[in-house]
Amino acid sequence: MLANLSLNSAVKICVVAPNILQFRFPDSHHITMECDAACLADILTWKTDASGPEWAEMLRASDLDLDNGIAEDIVQSLQNICVLIESANKTKTLGEAIFMHAHLLTKSAKSSFEVPTINKVSIVGDGVVGNIVSEIVTQMSLGQSGCAQESEYKIIVSDSPAFGSIREVYKSSGEAKFKSVAWMDEGSFRIGPLHIKGESACFECFLSRTEATAHFFEEAVSFNRGKRGNERSLEIGLMEKNLIRFLIERHLRLVVNGQFNIIDPGTVESWNLLSGENSTVPVLRNPYCDCGAASGRPTKAIRDII
Secondary structure, three states, rough: OOOOEEOOOOOOOEEEOOOOOEEEEOOOOOEEEEOHHHHHHHHHHHHEOHOOOOOOOHHHOOOOOOOOOHHHHHHHHHOOOOEEEEEEHOOOOHHHHHHHHHHHOOHHHOOOOOOOOOOOEEEEEOHHHHHHHHHHHHHHOOOEEEEOOOEEEEEEEEOEEEEEEHHHHHOOOOOOOEEEEEEOOEEEEEEOEEEEOOOOOHHHHHOOOOOOOOHHOOOOOOHHHOOOOOOOOOOHHHHHHHHHHHHHHHHHHHOOOOOOOOOOEEEEEEEEEOOEEEEEEEEEOOOOOOOOOOOOOOOOHHHHOO
């Protein structure tokens, strides 16, 4: 049975001139075509969903005056550029539509390597960050499991940069195809590095690299290993919660869709509350870390060129 096709809700249609129609995409890569602009725009926006042959029949029955076979070619071209998508992929919100559009654009390229399916997420830790992650995982209809249970993705959460305890929890949480850490680091929220088993740097690599490159080695080691004077007692407010919610949902959607051309494994992403600036810091794998042997196939290099 042929899947029904619908107009991609992330795409805007603009009638530039009587014979020029433009499709405007959320990534700012727009496509312009010559046709009876008003007629084609009406057809695409009038019907909610139909099969490919039904779309072709509507084009033939219109005032576009198409030769035999041209209608089918137009429908196929509209699918190729993601103007028409399978109705099952339709979304309700702007954010979901933008992420789905990016996913569909690279779907064929990603078929060249295995993108693991994420059915369950283990949230290791609690606090405000943990509650937000749990809400988003539920919202995305992903299953949740405990630390000791099997899951494809384990995310360790913390409301403060308590690296001593985070380090212990990270080590004791067990293996997973994907692992990451999300924590509130005083004036910034940080997430990463996204560890892909056997491919990219892990959190232990991040800490060891931080210590090795620190200008003040003793202070860095003391901070990373949990020797503190006093811990922050301030609550995480609404502004911080909204920032955390945005970054966690963005992160999870990109990982679930296999959008490694956007989210780079082995990097720590930071967003500053005061300046609003964000930065990504690449973390090189520590050759002495036991986070997994490198795979024989250069998967990451393939992802980078998509």
